[in-house]
Amino acid sequence: MSFQIAIDGPAGAGKSTIAKRVAKIKEFIYVDTGAMYRAMGYYLMKQNVGPYDEAAIEEHCVNADITIAYENGEQVVFLNGENVNGVIRTEAVGNMASATSKNPKVRERLTALQKELARTNNVVMDGRDIGTCVLPFADVKIYLTASSAVRAKRRYDELTAKGVACDLAQIEEDIIKRDHQDMNREVAPLKQAEDAHLVDSSYMTIEEVVDTILKLCEK
Numbered sequence: 001m002s003f004q005i006a007i008d009g010p011a012g013a014g015k016s017t018i019a020k021r022v023a024k025i026k027e028f029i030y031v032d033t034g035a036m037y038r039a040m041g042y043y044l045m046k047q048n049v050g051p052y053d054e055a056a057i058e059e060h061c062v063n064a065d066i067t068i069a070y071e072n073g074e075q076v077v078f079l080n081g082e083n084v085n086g087v088i089r090t091e092a093v094g095n096m097a098s099a100t101s102k103n104p105k106v107r108e109r110l111t112a113l114q115k116e117l118a119r120t121n122n123v124v125m126d127g128r129d130i131g132t133c134v135l136p137f138a139d140v141k142i143y144l145t146a147s148s149a150v151r152a153k154r155r156y157d158e159l160t161a162k163g164v165a166c167d168l169a170q171i172e173e174d175i176i177k178r179d180h181q182d183m184n185r186e187v188a189p190l191k192q193a194e195d196a197h198l199v200d201s202s203y204m205t206i207e208e209v210v211d212t213i214l215k216l217c218e219k
């Protein structure tokens with residue numbers, strides 16, 4: 001049986017940073033499910049499908065062949081054979097992923113791929129519905145969150161460090177909008193699983209969060 005660590009939470013809570021570190025220490029594979037939804041969003045954008053055009057999303061999503069591979073321990077996402085790791089990291093693709101991930105057919109395709117990965121590997125998997133839908137029997141479930149103000153400030157610092165001009169209030173507004181969209185959709189909304197441990201990282205360091213998760217794995 002594989003060992004499964006599920007980490008869910010809103011955008012910008014630090015899921016991927018934490019999940020990557022835990023995976024490295026445990027020597028598990030890290031599965032970033034958001035990247036799969038982003039690859040799908042990117043594909044649909046390229047097909048000129050509108051974010052709320054459910055019929056067109058259903059028609060086109062079946063033509064997106066999304067697979068993942070590991071290169072030097074890093075997850076690489078392929079869309080119809082093309083490495084899309086770089087191009088899926090924009091805000092526009094993130095927002096398209098959030099909108100199109102509401103579609104049940106999109107979720108069905110990507111959930112099947114995620115379940116299969118976790119069946120055959122020890123995983124740290126992060127996303128929105130991992131503990132609730134994808135891996136309901138995960139060994140350890142974490143709901144990682146932080147206040148919207150803290151998440152916005154982290155994002156602002158990241159962008160500013162890269163020399164990108166941005167507006168803190170606008171970033172927080174976008175985060176709140178994305179939370180609302182991810183938490184209020186009909187299928188597999190973001191919510192804390194009943195048996196998930198709540199970790200609020202607002203005033204914790206990365207090391208403290210990682211330690212908390214490692215301790216839970218030992219229990």
Ligand code: DC
Nearest residue numbers: 033034035037097098101127128129
């Ligand atoms: O974690 P992220 O920002 O890369 O995810 C992008 C969007 O994908 C997110 O806003 C909602 C969707 N998503 C999802 O619906 N289910 C997941 N397990 C992961 C992401």
